[in-house]
Amino acid sequence: xxxxxxxxxxxxxxxxxxxxxxxxxxxxxxxxxxxxxxxxxxxxxxxxxxxxxxxxxxxxxxxxxxxxxxxxxxxxxxxxxxxxxxxxxxxxxxxxxxxxxxxxxxxxxxxxxxxxxxxxxxxxxxxxxxxxxxxxxxxxxxxxxxxxxxxxxxxxxx
Amino acid sequence: xxxxxxxxxxxxxxxxxxxxxxxxxxxxxxxxxxxxxxxxxxxxxxxxxxxxxxxxxxxxxxxxxxxxxxxxxxxxxxxxxxxxxxxxxxxxxxxxxxxxxxxxxxxxxxxxxxxxxxxxxxxxxxxxxxxxxxxxxxxxxxxxxxxxxxxxxxxxxx
DNA sequence: CAAATAGTTTAGCCTCGGCTAACAAATATT
DNA sequence: AATATTTGTTAGCCGAGGCTAAACTATTTG
Numbered sequence: 001x002x003x004x005x006x007x008x009x010x011x012x013x014x015x016x017x018x019x020x021x022x023x024x025x026x027x028x029x030x031x032x033x034x035x036x037x038x039x040x041x042x043x044x045x046x047x048x049x050x051x052x053x054x055x056x057x058x059x060x061x062x063x064x065x066x067x068x069x070x071x072x073x074x075x076x077x078x079x080x081x082x083x084x085x086x087x088x089x090x091x092x093x094x095x096x097x098x099x100x101x102x103x104x105x106x107x108x109x110x111x112x113x114x115x116x117x118x119x120x121x122x123x124x125x126x127x128x129x130x131x132x133x134x135x136x137x138x139x140x141x142x143x144x145x146x147x148x149x150x151x152x153x154x155x156x157x158x
Numbered sequence: 159x160x161x162x163x164x165x166x167x168x169x170x171x172x173x174x175x176x177x178x179x180x181x182x183x184x185x186x187x188x189x190x191x192x193x194x195x196x197x198x199x200x201x202x203x204x205x206x207x208x209x210x211x212x213x214x215x216x217x218x219x220x221x222x223x224x225x226x227x228x229x230x231x232x233x234x235x236x237x238x239x240x241x242x243x244x245x246x247x248x249x250x251x252x253x254x255x256x257x258x259x260x261x262x263x264x265x266x267x268x269x270x271x272x273x274x275x276x277x278x279x280x281x282x283x284x285x286x287x288x289x290x291x292x293x294x295x296x297x298x299x300x301x302x303x304x305x306x307x308x309x310x311x312x313x314x315x316x
Numbered sequence: 317c318a319a320a321t322a323g324t325t326t327a328g329c330c331t332c333g334g335c336t337a338a339c340a341a342a343t344a345t346t
Numbered sequence: 347a348a349t350a351t352t353t354g355t356t357a358g359c360c361g362a363g364g365c366t367a368a369a370c371t372a373t374t375t376g
Binding site for chain 2: 018019020021023025026027028029030031032033036037044051052055056066067068069070114117120123124125126128129130131132133135136137139140141142144145148149152
């Protein structure tokens with residue numbers, strides 16, 4: 001092996017950014033994100049089912065598939081999971097329905113989603129962009145931040 | 159089967175929320191989120207490696223494991239992937255380094271992260287919460303929104 | 317310098333969330 | 347009513363991202 005190895009730099013000039021958080025706190029941040037990821041998809045499905053029921057009166061697997069840009073097989077499998085989790089009831093070739101628990105989840109998600117979306121719009125983000133960003137952000141916004149966003153939106157009516 | 163089946167409601171009273179977006183747009187929203195998810199973890203690793211290098215002078219697998227609250231085996235596997243993607247160089251039992259591409263990614267991620275974090279603080283979110291939220295949000299904020307966040311932060315200095 | 321400890325890798329397992337292909341059931345069309 | 351179309355399910359595949367256990371390498375310490 002060569003002696004001219006690439007060497008780590010000294011703890012070095014901080015040109016940007018904050019200090020590293022203490023290990024445990026840092027770890028908790030990542031854990032929080034990982035946990036969010038686990039529930040995220042479930043919530044998206046439930047929320048969408050709720051929206052379809054509300055706006056269309058029914059929620060069919062095919063609609064979910066096309067709106068999520070996912071195969072029907074994937075939706076079918078997912079519905080089985082939602083069923084096992086006690087979030088939806090389903091009978092083949094019939095519309096899906098949300099259980100009580102499902103309805104709660106849908107409402108909560110919808111509410112978070114709306115707060116984030118309206119906040120982004122109040123901030124001045126274009127509608128299309130706001131929708132995309134809101135879809136991704138909604139699962140990662142804490143209650144604290146959500147409350148602040150809501151207040152902001154209210155005091156910055158267009 | 160019973161005749162008293164649970165029936166879909168009529169297109170119904172909208173108590174809250176916006177109308178459903180057209181199918182194709184809706185689909186693009188979900189696709190965007192799914193794509194973000196694919197790169198998210200990669201970016202988190204690269205960003206963390208960059209931070210460790212900058213603040214500590216070296217980035218060891220063990221540090222990454224404890225800061226991400228993940229097993230060393232998981233980190234080891236991930237490093238192989240990062241290697242294949244041409245983002246890091248590694249030699250067994252030595253510090254990791256970022257390739258040119260890796261450095262670019264790390265800088266970009268770091269920058270996004272900082273913008274979001276400072277924005278949240280400027281909004282009035284407590285530091286600990288802001289850090290957690292920023293970690294989750296950073297991958298889902300479009301350039302457009304990012305620019306707006308930056309302007310907001312600048313004009314709302316504490 | 318030998319032994320203990322710390323760091324890293326590999327093997328093998330698991331779950332999730334995608335996919336396609338094949339089939340089955342319901343609905344629509346002719 | 348027969349056929350075509352749409353809708354839904356099942357089986358089986360894949361990659362990602364976790365895990366534990368076991369083996370191996372490096373470093374530290376007695």
